[in-house]
Amino acid sequence: xxxxxxxxxxxxxxxxxxxxxxxxxxxxxxxxxxxxxxxxxxxxxxxxxxxxxxxxxxxxxxxxxxxxxxxxxxxxxxxxxxxxxxxxxxxxxxxxxxxxxxxxxxxxxxxxxxxxxxxxxxxxxxxxxxxxxxxxxxxxxxxxxxxxxxxxxxxxxxxxxxxxxxxxxxxxxxxxxxxxxxxxxxxxxxxxxxxxxxxxxxxxxxxxxxxxxxxxxxxxxxxxxxxxxxxxxxxxxxxxxxxxxxxxxxxxxxxxxxxxxxxxxxxxxxxxxxxxxxxxxxxxxx
Numbered sequence: 001x002x003x004x005x006x007x008x009x010x011x012x013x014x015x016x017x018x019x020x021x022x023x024x025x026x027x028x029x030x031x032x033x034x035x036x037x038x039x040x041x042x043x044x045x046x047x048x049x050x051x052x053x054x055x056x057x058x059x060x061x062x063x064x065x066x067x068x069x070x071x072x073x074x075x076x077x078x079x080x081x082x083x084x085x086x087x088x089x090x091x092x093x094x095x096x097x098x099x100x101x102x103x104x105x106x107x108x109x110x111x112x113x114x115x116x117x118x119x120x121x122x123x124x125x126x127x128x129x130x131x132x133x134x135x136x137x138x139x140x141x142x143x144x145x146x147x148x149x150x151x152x153x154x155x156x157x158x159x160x161x162x163x164x165x166x167x168x169x170x171x172x173x174x175x176x177x178x179x180x181x182x183x184x185x186x187x188x189x190x191x192x193x194x195x196x197x198x199x200x201x202x203x204x205x206x207x208x209x210x211x212x213x214x215x216x217x218x219x220x221x222x223x224x225x226x227x228x229x230x231x232x233x234x235x236x237x238x239x240x241x242x243x244x245x246x247x248x249x250x251x252x253x254x255x256x257x258x259x260x261x262x263x264x265x266x267x268x269x270x271x272x273x274x275x276x277x278x279x280x281x282x283x284x285x286x
Contacts, residue, residue, distance in 0.1 A: 015042040021053070061170035064146040068169040071138050077131050078165065109154035109164070109211065110182075115218035118245050122283050125212060127163030129279035132208065135169070136201050136271030147271065148200035152207035153182035154214055184226040184233060185210045189260050191232040201271045202260035205278065209255030210235045212282065217243045251281035 020038040039047040072078030132149065141147035151171025157164050187206035189199075213235055214222040225239045237256040241249060255278060257263040265277035280286045 016040075017042045058170070063144075065168070065170040067141060067144065067146055068135055071141060072131060072134060075130075075134050077127065077134055107159055108167070109157050109159060109215055112154075112159065112215065113219040115221070116215050118216065118248070121212060121215050124159060124163040125282060126279065127160070127165055128157065128208065129275050129282070131166055132204060133272045133275035133279075136204075136275060148204050149207075150200075150204070152204055152211055153185040154211060155182055157211060183228045183231050184222070184235070186231070186234065187260065188232065188234050188258055199260045201274060202263040205255050205263055205274070206234075206257075206260075209252055213240050213244065213252065213256075216248075247284040248282055250286070251278060254278070254281070 016039060018040040020040065021035055033053055035053055036048065041047070069078060135141060135149070136147050138147060149166055149169055149171055151168060152166065156167050156171070158167055185207045187203040190203065210226075217225075217240065221243065222235075226233050226235050235256060236258075237253050240252060240256075244252065254263060254265060264274050265281065268274040268277050277286075
């Protein structure tokens, strides 16, 4: 989904009078769709844009996205208008959630093909580390098994004025529907049927490291290292030691570790410490 959706940053929500949209019908297998939305304010102002709506088959994804966006908004790390479809349209036949996100100017990282300077990537990466630390450590999200992104790839991260920001949080690591992960960013344990199971924070960490490596080395070099097929293809630390500056080697050595049990800085006792220490390593502060 494109990140440039609807600019609600200056809307006085107390004056919101009506929301109009036509959800249409979901085709088989469809979990979410982008659709035109009109916001009508009491002073007669009409704002048009796009929103995202989830069907009942994707109820978990909708609730996950909703809860995470509210959590990030509370910390000023993201913004979204989350609306209950049942309160908006008596004609909508299913339970669902309509999410109208704040417009984020900028490109997705997929559109940036050339290698980027380390200092610029370090500065831009601070936001995404903070987003993941906030989500990964929120007690309510942890209790509901929602404290992860599940789809960290260049097509799902935008370079906003504040830094690299995740667009869609409804991902499920390619499991049970949700967004489809871009090949090459998926943690290796997800394809290991004999493994110990999925560790959400560690899997997101691997995807984040892959994303940052892709931005540093550029699109063409990355795809030489990690082809799109097979789907289980993934980046290794050894592949990039000669391609990224030594100051970030310690970060990539941990974050690209094959064994998820070893994919966390020493002494990190919780997700917040995990991401904060990884952030310090990537910024060259340790």
